[in-house]
Amino acid sequence: MPLLPAFIRGLILDMDGVIWKADAPIGDLPAIFAEIRRRGLKFVFATNNSTRTPQQYVDQLARLGVAVEGWQVVTSSLAAADLIARQLPAHAPVFAIGEDGLIQALIEKNLIVLPAESAESAQAVVLGIDRKVNFQKMAEAALLVRRGVPFYATNLDKTFPTPRGQIPGAGAWASVIITASGSEPIVAGKPSTALMELALARLALPREAALVVGDRLETDIAAGQAAHCPTALVLSGVSTRAQAQAWAPKIDLIANHLTDIVTETV
Numbered sequence: 001m002p003l004l005p006a007f008i009r010g011l012i013l014d015m016d017g018v019i020w021k022a023d024a025p026i027g028d029l030p031a032i033f034a035e036i037r038r039r040g041l042k043f044v045f046a047t048n049n050s051t052r053t054p055q056q057y058v059d060q061l062a063r064l065g066v067a068v069e070g071w072q073v074v075t076s077s078l079a080a081a082d083l084i085a086r087q088l089p090a091h092a093p094v095f096a097i098g099e100d101g102l103i104q105a106l107i108e109k110n111l112i113v114l115p116a117e118s119a120e121s122a123q124a125v126v127l128g129i130d131r132k133v134n135f136q137k138m139a140e141a142a143l144l145v146r147r148g149v150p151f152y153a154t155n156l157d158k159t160f161p162t163p164r165g166q167i168p169g170a171g172a173w174a175s176v177i178i179t180a181s182g183s184e185p186i187v188a189g190k191p192s193t194a195l196m197e198l199a200l201a202r203l204a205l206p207r208e209a210a211l212v213v214g215d216r217l218e219t220d221i222a223a224g225q226a227a228h229c230p231t232a233l234v235l236s237g238v239s240t241r242a243q244a245q246a247w248a249p250k251i252d253l254i255a256n257h258l259t260d261i262v263t264e265t266v
């Protein structure tokens with residue numbers, strides 16, 4: 001019997017630590033997703049990684065033998081752009097510290113992304129991982145936030161996984177602005193619910209029917225629980241079984257891998 005209860009009709013899947021680890025697939029992905037489809041489950045991927053666009057994930061998944069459509073990928077950048085676009089008029093100028101994933105998400109929401117040289121007129125500041133971050137960008141962001149311009153972060157993950165280990169994540173960079181301004185950002189990614197709400201809207205399912213699957217308690221599981229969705233922790237990434245068992249509120253499912261959640265076991 002598979003672990004999945006019958007009332008689950010969709011999956012909100014984290015990627016790093018669930019689907020792959022440092023780009024190496026976890027399990028037989030084509031078989032896992034064939035089984036997900038055979039069971040008639042809808043699914044979307046929801047990641048705190050703000051650097052890539054949905055299309056880049058669609059391409060990466062295709063290379064691993066999993067065909068998905070663009071609507072099936074939501075990122076913390078999409079959620080941040082969504083939050084900002086709800087507060088500002090179309091074509092409002094914003095200052096962003098981030099990579100393709102964030103810049104494109106803002107442009108698609110009809111926001112104007114200012115360069116650092118003209119950041120002064122921004123009506124919002126948004127920060128994600130930017131591997132070309134520099135002193136000028138951080139200074140402009142701090143000046144704006146100190147002036148009271150709304151401050152958003154794609155996520156507050158302290159670190160970012162790379163094949164060589166953990167490098168400073170969006171949370172580490174946001175802490176520079178927080179320290180310099182005394183203001184906390186509005187957070188789009190997990191454990192906040194904005195990304196979960198976007199994923200739920202894409203699934204078009206009631207939240208009780210959407211299982212949030214992730215490998216990190218403080219982000220994936222916390223976000224799923226905050227959004228009142230059932231949750232599943234997989235042990236193929238960061239958090240351990242002991243940590244999961246100590247977690248409150250209780251996690252609905254704990255499994256070694258995504259495979260164990262969706263496939264028949266003997």
Ligand SMILES: [Mg+2]
Pocket residue numbers: 014015016017018214215216237
């Ligand atoms: Mg993860």
